[in-house]
Amino acid sequence: MIRASIVGGSGYTGGELIRLLSGHEQVEINQIASASRAGKPVHSVNPNLRKSVAVKFCSPEELTGCDVLFLCLPHGRAMNTIDHYMNLAPKIIDLGGDFRFLNAEDYERWYGMPHSRPELLEKFCYGIAELHRDRIAETDYVACAGCNATTLILGVLPVVRNFNVQSIVAEAKVGSSEGGSQSSDGSHHPLRRGAVRSYRPVGHRHTGEMVQELGLSRISFSATSIEMVRGVAVTAHLFLNGHVPQEKELWKAYRSQYAHEPFVRIVKERSGLHRLPEPKHLAGTNYCDVGFESDPDGGRVVVISALDNLMKGAAGQAVQNMNIMFGLPESSGLEFTGLFPV
Amino acid sequence: MTECPVCALEIEFAEDTIEGELIECDDCGTELEVISVDPDAVEEAPETDEDWGQ
Numbered sequence: 427m428i429r430a431s432i433v434g435g436s437g438y439t440g441g442e443l444i445r446l447l448s449g450h451e452q453v454e455i456n457q458i459a460s461a462s463r464a465g466k467p468v469h470s471v472n473p474n475l476r477k478s479v480a481v482k483f484c485s486p487e488e489l490t491g492c493d494v495l496f497l498c499l500p501h502g503r504a505m506n507t508i509d510h511y512m513n514l515a516p517k518i519i520d521l522g523g524d525f526r527f528l529n530a531e532d533y534e535r536w537y538g539m540p541h542s543r544p545e546l547l548e549k550f551c552y553g554i555a556e557l558h559r560d561r562i563a564e565t566d567y568v569a570c571a572g573c574n575a576t577t578l579i580l581g582v583l584p585v586v587r588n589f590n591v592q593s594i595v596a597e598a599k600v601g602s603s604e605g606g607s608q609s610s611d612g613s614h615h616p617l618r619r620g621a622v623r624s625y626r627p628v629g630h631r632h633t634g635e636m637v638q639e640l641g642l643s644r645i646s647f648s649a650t651s652i653e654m655v656r657g658v659a660v661t662a663h664l665f666l667n668g669h670v671p672q673e674k675e676l677w678k679a680y681r682s683q684y685a686h687e688p689f690v691r692i693v694k695e696r697s698g699l700h701r702l703p704e705p706k707h708l709a710g711t712n713y714c715d716v717g718f719e720s721d722p723d724g725g726r727v728v729v730i731s732a733l734d735n736l737m738k739g740a741a742g743q744a745v746q747n748m749n750i751m752f753g754l755p756e757s758s759g760l761e762f763t764g765l766f767p768v
Numbered sequence: 769m770t771e772c773p774v775c776a777l778e779i780e781f782a783e784d785t786i787e788g789e790l791i792e793c794d795d796c797g798t799e800l801e802v803i804s805v806d807p808d809a810v811e812e813a814p815e816t817d818e819d820w821g822q
Binding site for chain 2: 673674677678681692694695696697698
């Protein structure tokens, strides 16, 4: 059995990770650390885990050795405590933003603070398995990707790799859980309910990951928070130099990229109710659904992609990476196919 | 063996497939009409026009 521990276990991402690991046949949850909830049972934060997870939260100082340590910490925290965690576990999976970039300059540009451990960035592998599966299998340190970045990257990847994309303009509709478990004035119910809040029209941090992983400099990304708890739906407009691929060419590119991927599904039907990706049906699953339309008159391809930000966008992605790192079947513990209707 | 005219999925007919039969593409869901079984060939099935009762 793999002994897994979690740091920062009382947030939404941590709670989802506990749920997944508690149902994983090859994993034993060793400890779950939370500075704010130490000593309290897990179900005091995550009521869905009552009677299924007996472990209580411990303080971060009480953490002992384990086989793999998941870090669910706000950005800026992990890089300042990473030495301690590296001494506790031979493998680390970071769900935060501190080790996603290849260089410290990009981190400072997007996070507005200098990176305190730039020499460690090369040790971490960016955690989208569909991009870096082979390296993830060999590394001890993985930095899981941002949820919006994962949604956009997986959506547009086949087009970027197979056609001459000049620029991307993308808009994400996101759920409130992306804002984390800490309340704020903006999350107050009378203000939040029904809101369509453009919270990051420019300068979203995940844009830096998209630029890095897709190798395109012109990516314009905006995010709008809507009346949804879980989920991301990205609509990306890909403007091409010259030839705009026809639908059949796009089908071949997507099929070639994703036919054998366990967690990426092409959703593109010509009729019916479920013609393109819809985050509602992905809640609790590790799937990223992708769809597309060709628009030759507009010189563009429109890509729609969706996932659950707490799953394929965070905890599910982390477990997928753990499975790869330990040589387990990639779908272990991630078989849930969602609820319908929900 | 033929391919879907919409998404290029390779389509293999069942042994008892006949001309005129309607099948659905597994990937894109397009309704296809079998126009030949020797050689295999399909085309998009004509959509049924809605009759608004005029």
